[in-house]
Amino acid sequence: HFFDSSLEGNGQLDILDAQTYSVNLAFRSQLDLANLIHLQQLPQDTLAAIHPAGICALSGTVMGNIKNPVSLNSSLLLMSDELKVYGLTLNNLKIQLNQEDGQVKIPQASAAFYGGSLAANGLTDVTKDKMPYAAKIIAETVDLSLLKQATTMRDKEFSGTFSSTAIVHGELKSLQDVKGQGTFLVKDGYLWAFNPLAKLRDFL
Numbered sequence: 001h002f003f004d005s006s007l008e009g010n011g012q013l014d015i016l017d018a019q020t021y022s023v024n025l026a027f028r029s030q031l032d033l034a035n036l037i038h039l040q041q042l043p044q045d046t047l048a049a050i051h052p053a054g055i056c057a058l059s060g061t062v063m064g065n066i067k068n069p070v071s072l073n074s075s076l077l078l079m080s081d082e083l084k085v086y087g088l089t090l091n092n093l094k095i096q097l098n099q100e101d102g103q104v105k106i107p108q109a110s111a112a113f114y115g116g117s118l119a120a121n122g123l124t125d126v127t128k129d130k131m132p133y134a135a136k137i138i139a140e141t142v143d144l145s146l147l148k149q150a151t152t153m154r155d156k157e158f159s160g161t162f163s164s165t166a167i168v169h170g171e172l173k174s175l176q177d178v179k180g181q182g183t184f185l186v187k188d189g190y191l192w193a194f195n196p197l198a199k200l201r202d203f204l
Helices: 033-038 044-050 144-150 172-177 195-203
Strands: 006-017 020-032 053-065 073-085 088-100 103-113 116-125 132-143 159-171 179-190
Touching: 020 033, 033 044, 033 053, 088 144, 103 132, 116 159, 132 144, 144 159, 159 172
Parallel strands: none
Antiparallel strands: 006 020, 020 053, 053 073, 073 088, 088 103, 103 116, 116 132, 132 159, 159 179
């Protein structure tokens, strides 16, 4: 146990060869994200900004040489009834992640999100120094009147349903330089309280 989190596993570990620690492990864990603040190896300023909260159930397998993590073959399934990041709530979250031959793929990620849904898939190459990635993110019929209650715009007149599809790419070591393209649609909405559109309204 680690504070309110737990980890169980079974499998084999071969440490006879000093150059290769071979592992074949299956595991499951119950992780309370509030416990992450006790891991000093994590950047605490970033963690404070993300402010993760919630209970996650994780299960998966790991095979290969643990002295060379990039070469590992592994699979992970993360599920959570409710998870919060950046003050936003994700319900019924499910993320599948696979690593093989230095490629990390997320074939499926989905969650309920303020009356609508989010879905994503993506991949990254961890064998390359800057770890290039690409991802597709889809939002469907997110209720903006519900979403605004979790933001600093809760006192603004803001409504409608939001849907979008975005394809982004970049490098994990410079996330601020993300590039991409996409489309979005707002139906039955009032968006004039959104600052850029408010300026357009005043002009008109």
